[in-house]
Amino acid sequence: MPTSAPPKNRFERRRAETRHALVRAARQILAETGDTSASIQTIAERADVGFGSFYNHFESKTELFDAAVTDALEEFGQLIDERVDGIDDPAELIAAGFRLTARMADSHPELTRILRDRGLAYIHSDRGLAPRALRDLEIGIASGRFDCADATTALSAVGGTLMSLVALRIARPDLDGDEAASDLAAMVLRMLGVPSDDAHEVTRRPLPDLG
Amino acid sequence: MPTSAPPKNRFERRRAETRHALVRAARQILAETGDTSASIQTIAERADVGFGSFYNHFESKTELFDAAVTDALEEFGQLIDERVDGIDDPAELIAAGFRLTARMADSHPELTRILRDRGLAYIHSDRGLAPRALRDLEIGIASGRFDCADATTALSAVGGTLMSLVALRIARPDLDGDEAASDLAAMVLRMLGVPSDDAHEVTRRPLPDLG
């Protein structure tokens, strides 16, 4: 499936813009307050969109916030995905994911807060980063790079640790983020059965920048 | 500090009961809906408490829900704590925590959902299970049972993996919970530097029941 075909004419583009303005406002509110109690009126104002327009795009506030979370996690997935494109080693892929996610706390604070608050529920989702991580884990297990029984369980462990890294970056911005990310990534690799020395080396390899 | 002195007279007891009924209702709502949008009226009805009474105990809905989350996590901490009382080995303590938490999905489903939705934000809290886990990690690192640099980072990893176990139990009740818990616990121990064989053995030791 293509990532939603680009709108043809001005009508469709304007419509898409209005919708996206609402989603963006909802994302901001999620990042700032962590909850969904803002009124539709407030959201529309924040989006600089007429109040009634809301109902042209969403039937309820829940629907809007669902779209906002999906949108944010999709963007997260793409951001990471673009940067790890050339990497083949499953262990290095996991490590790069951790290290890039930690840097996002600085470069994309809004996204980071949404990830912390809502990410756990999407660990086994078929969208975002989860399916790719699962595939990397399966490849690594099959090739013997990783040593663990079940890819689903491994995905839980890897995803949960990633979430905790995100939480740590937000709760303790004073700590060295790069170091914490590499440390955690090395621990995760050891958890997956990669020898300590190897894990340490993989998590210190040079890394592409993140916007 | 004592765990809030038991109320002396009937007045104080009745007051505490009303407050607790509100907290219990808030916990139920958190577990069922995952959000805090229910009206105060609805909450009071659920608690079988007069609407106006709410304001005798809480200034706002936020305050009530904060109390509800704290109450739930405190109960979680105590439940686990009671069961692991005799255990000395830090590795076995961590493993028992994981295995008991997984069983809570069946025995305490409400608590489990709150833990999944709100637990991550409390990973480094000074209440609940976090401070005890941190202490166990420090002891294990000092004694050489664990091999990792920083206890704070380790707490992140352990806590995040525990959260993911909770999420897994809720998302996939069809999987064998005991097995998933032992597997994940073994992976976490390996992450902390415990040799694979050792980790496997520790996570299969007999376990006390959970209510």
Next chain:
DNA sequence: ATTATCTATAGATCTATAGATAATGC
């Protein structure tokens, strides 16, 4: 001519409080 957006508003719902009622302490 068609379609999305915007403004205005009716009706529902929610919060916070005031005052009456019930329960207990001393």
Next chain:
DNA sequence: ATTATCTATAGATCTATAGATAATGC
């Protein structure tokens, strides 16, 4: 006599819609 609870309600806020306005397609 004191204190918490309960009922009733005023005022604020929110949702959903109807109808007017503005922008584009063909």
